[in-house]
Amino acid sequence: xxxxxxxxxxxxxxxxxxxxxxxxxxxxxxxxxxxxxxxxxxxxxxxxxxxxxxxxxxxxxxxxxxxxxxxxxxxxxxxxxxxxxxxxxxxxxxxxxxxxxxxxxxxxxxxxxxxxxxxxxxxxxxxxxxxxxxxxxxxxxxxxxxxxxxxxxxxxxxxxxxxxxxxxxxxxxxxxxxxxxxxxxxxxxxxxxxxxxxxxxxxxxxxxxxxxxxxxxxxxxxxxxxxxxxxxxxxxxxxxxxxxxxxxxxxxxxxxxxxxxxxxxxxxxxxxxxxxxxxxxxxxxxxxxxxxxxxxxxxxxxxxxxxxxxxxxxxxxxxxxxxxxxxxxxxxxxxxxxxxxxxxxxxxxxxxxxxxxxxxxxxxxxxxxxxxxxxxxxxxxxxxxxxxxxxxxxxxxxxxxxxxxxxxxxxxxxxxxxxxxxxxxxxxxxxxxxxxxxxxxxxxxxxxxxxxxxxxxxxxxxxxxxxxxxxxxxxxxxxxxxxxxxxxxxxxxxxxxxxxxxxxxxxxxxxxxxxxxxxxxxxxxxxxxxxxxxxxxxxxxxxxxxxxxxxxxxxxxxxxxxxxxxxxxxxxxxxxxxxxxxxxxxxxxxxxxxxxxxxxxxxxxxxxxxxxxxxxxxxxxxxxxxxxxxxxxxxxxxxxxxxxxxxxxxxxxxxxxxxxxxxxxxxxxxxxxxxxxxxxxxxxxxxxxxxxxxxxxxxxxxxxxxxxxxxxxxxxxxxxxxxxxxxxxxxxxxxxxxxxxxxxxxxxxxxxxxxxxxxxxxxxxxxxxxxxxxxxxxxxxxxxxxxxxxxxxxxxxxxxxxxxxxxxxxxxxxxxxxxxxxxxxxxxxxxxxxxxxxxxxxxxxxxxxxxxxxxxxxxxxxxxxxxxxxxxxxxxxxxxxxxxxxx
Ligand SMILES: Nc1nc2c(ncn2[C@@H]2O[C@H](COP(=O)(O)OP(=O)(O)OP(=O)(O)O)[C@@H](O)[C@H]2O)c(=O)[nH]1
Numbered sequence: 001x002x003x004x005x006x007x008x009x010x011x012x013x014x015x016x017x018x019x020x021x022x023x024x025x026x027x028x029x030x031x032x033x034x035x036x037x038x039x040x041x042x043x044x045x046x047x048x049x050x051x052x053x054x055x056x057x058x059x060x061x062x063x064x065x066x067x068x069x070x071x072x073x074x075x076x077x078x079x080x081x082x083x084x085x086x087x088x089x090x091x092x093x094x095x096x097x098x099x100x101x102x103x104x105x106x107x108x109x110x111x112x113x114x115x116x117x118x119x120x121x122x123x124x125x126x127x128x129x130x131x132x133x134x135x136x137x138x139x140x141x142x143x144x145x146x147x148x149x150x151x152x153x154x155x156x157x158x159x160x161x162x163x164x165x166x167x168x169x170x171x172x173x174x175x176x177x178x179x180x181x182x183x184x185x186x187x188x189x190x191x192x193x194x195x196x197x198x199x200x201x202x203x204x205x206x207x208x209x210x211x212x213x214x215x216x217x218x219x220x221x222x223x224x225x226x227x228x229x230x231x232x233x234x235x236x237x238x239x240x241x242x243x244x245x246x247x248x249x250x251x252x253x254x255x256x257x258x259x260x261x262x263x264x265x266x267x268x269x270x271x272x273x274x275x276x277x278x279x280x281x282x283x284x285x286x287x288x289x290x291x292x293x294x295x296x297x298x299x300x301x302x303x304x305x306x307x308x309x310x311x312x313x314x315x316x317x318x319x320x321x322x323x324x325x326x327x328x329x330x331x332x333x334x335x336x337x338x339x340x341x342x343x344x345x346x347x348x349x350x351x352x353x354x355x356x357x358x359x360x361x362x363x364x365x366x367x368x369x370x371x372x373x374x375x376x377x378x379x380x381x382x383x384x385x386x387x388x389x390x391x392x393x394x395x396x397x398x399x400x401x402x403x404x405x406x407x408x409x410x411x412x413x414x415x416x417x418x419x420x421x422x423x424x425x426x427x428x429x430x431x432x433x434x435x436x437x438x439x440x441x442x443x444x445x446x447x448x449x450x451x452x453x454x455x456x457x458x459x460x461x462x463x464x465x466x467x468x469x470x471x472x473x474x475x476x477x478x479x480x481x482x483x484x485x486x487x488x489x490x491x492x493x494x495x496x497x498x499x500x501x502x503x504x505x506x507x508x509x510x511x512x513x514x515x516x517x518x519x520x521x522x523x524x525x526x527x528x529x530x531x532x533x534x535x536x537x538x539x540x541x542x543x544x545x546x547x548x549x550x551x552x553x554x555x556x557x558x559x560x561x562x563x564x565x566x567x568x569x570x571x572x573x574x575x576x577x578x579x580x581x582x583x584x585x586x587x588x589x590x591x592x593x594x595x596x597x598x599x600x601x602x603x604x605x606x607x608x609x610x611x612x613x614x615x616x617x618x619x620x621x622x623x624x625x626x627x628x629x630x631x632x633x634x635x636x637x638x639x640x641x642x643x644x645x646x647x648x649x650x651x652x653x654x655x656x657x658x659x660x661x662x663x664x665x666x667x668x669x670x671x672x673x674x675x676x677x678x679x680x681x682x683x684x685x686x687x688x689x690x691x692x693x694x695x696x697x698x699x700x701x702x703x704x705x706x707x708x709x710x711x712x713x714x715x716x717x718x719x720x721x722x723x724x725x726x727x728x729x730x731x732x733x734x735x736x737x738x739x740x741x742x743x744x745x746x747x748x749x750x751x752x753x754x755x756x757x758x759x760x761x762x763x764x765x766x767x768x769x770x771x772x773x774x775x776x777x778x779x780x781x782x783x784x785x786x787x788x789x790x791x792x793x794x795x796x797x798x799x800x801x802x803x804x805x806x807x808x809x810x811x812x813x814x815x816x817x818x819x820x821x822x823x824x825x826x827x828x829x830x831x832x833x834x835x836x837x838x839x840x841x842x843x844x845x846x847x848x849x850x851x852x853x854x855x856x857x858x859x860x861x862x863x864x865x866x867x868x869x870x871x872x873x874x875x876x877x878x879x880x881x882x883x884x885x886x887x
Contacts (some may be wrong), residue, residue, distance in 0.1 A: 217814075
């Protein structure tokens, strides 16, 4: 195929004839396929401090994109680029950068050019050809789990970095499970093997037991003289030893074949052979082709070639669910092991073409992108029946022939030099410079004036970003993290794509509810605009931050998922954006729930708004929804019921809004003409009511916390409630006032109760500390222990991936020279680890890590997520309110 177009193109060029359109298409398609095949969109996932940033810096250095190795401890890294990150030495925002591995020759193509792949590409070792690697560095702190999830959506594969001393840590387990739920193929790098107490073997066993897969040990550590310093690795795949002379920058690697090694370090050579036998055995259990190779080579484990092993590893890594986990070894800080890890990324992780079809939602229905595009392609020839055209989804299908690109804005970053950068992953088609992008989340179009590829600190301008690629769009004014952007042929700036295509969403994810908040007050009136603009950018960057403004008191509340989350937002606001504002203490975000219902109250609004006469009349009543707990889920109001004369919206925090609109049917627009003033529309009116209700529920009358468990009912008689002077703003303001009044009425009649966030906490401890930790959780912290498992039992927060139970005694590991008590395999590591799952009020978890460390001699770890909100008893409520008043 490729040969054909190359030959044709040459012939055409020789005769100076303009290249025919069809030929250009084939040429572009072929280039695009080659680029996709030679691309890896990967992420690095790990527990905080495992060494993600340190490893990334080496990757950039060895691939030739930086001239010196950045140091986390000196704050000179490329990926931790926010001042707040550099100061704390942790990664907060995931940076997406592109580099090539193996490196491009210095005099070769410009980086943005397409690689030329040999015809034998699929049979060769991928790492013999330079690949385009888009690396997304994800944060490791629990407060940023949402940021991790957001990055995971756009990854095709991941490298999980473990600290060789700490082994598999709680946060790793959590992110591993999340990546498994997205079916992301993963490999593991056991880092920090140079540290005292490093235990490779224990870590490998933990991989099997806690990450529920068979570790395929592809490298073993090489300790000088068997128990001295960590100096290199044994390459089990290619049967050799690789040595990094100490003190160098890691570029100079000495390799010794197994025979040569047998003469100088017999024990190590024998161990590599043992590891090879184990690897072939393991692969044979999961890959039939490996069994064939094994038989072809007279059942000689050592005779199978390295390339055959690599191909077999690739096949098993790409199986879903992933059962075999390739494990590599190194110490990035000492510059050991990073280049072979990069080879493994290219050799084992999938290209965008090898990934499952991305999920989409369209007109409230789930599907996949290819299903939609394929259906659209066949709709070209078969004209949809007239009746079918009425259906939103089939209309969208018919219109997909004009859908020329579909992308996800997975990250928005405010760059001091380049302005707001919107990182996108393109899932189908191509985004060209100057394209009009329709944002299906915001319902608006905007132009993409410039496209970039980010190479470490440099940005290279490109003409287009193709399917499977990650790139940056600059100059967008609205796009936020998580928005779906589509290009629709012939779309005008102020219009929207036809059919239900304007509802197309790629991989939608739920934003967890915020549980901490802080107040923000500009220092002066003149600072207000800058503070609001800066907050606007912060919210575009991070949709897990929530903003609510109380127009009466003028107070702004910023809510987030953890105290560190808000601390970083505060730092960004004050230090990066130089906003001059007073920021309050970070507090827990409780909820207020009414306990009695009210009669209907009518609010008549009749006053000028922005100099124009405005009038609206809204009748509202409220009643408590008798649910004792709120289960997190919905974050934005969603249309739930769709009967003709009644519209229901589900709100966050278990609130609902019922609007009854007799006389006007949602499904018969003819009825609107006689009842609704011509400048208004029913969808517009409903959305104004929804906005007004949302604003009223954002602040309860008793303590100012968001209202929960409340049903709001609005009666809208279009004939008597709407006037020629009615505007959407007037409707929204009247609704807000009516609902606020009823909330006050309800709280005056019977006091509201407070609800507190309750966390699902998973604690990992050694058997010996189990009693003390359980006692502390259940008595001192008022928690409810749900389960006590050994760490190898399926966890209660199990993923969609079926969890395997692995017998650690069947896992091959080389001996650990520095094996500590816990690293001793014969003592059965899994039995010594216990996992406690409990529900504990968030308030009791503030500062828990230090306490847990004290109780467990430093070994205990935990992860937690919001499980819901629960009503508080009167005594507890009294204490909390009293403490709040102290501030
Ligand atoms: N001894 C040793 N220290 C290492 C190694 N790799 C990283 N470190 C150190 O471990 C600490 C954490 O490294 P980072 O690279 O910032 O870890 P991270 O995983 O990016 O951390 P977050 O960004 O906070 O999630 C730093 O002090 C590093 O110098 C290693 O191979 N050996």
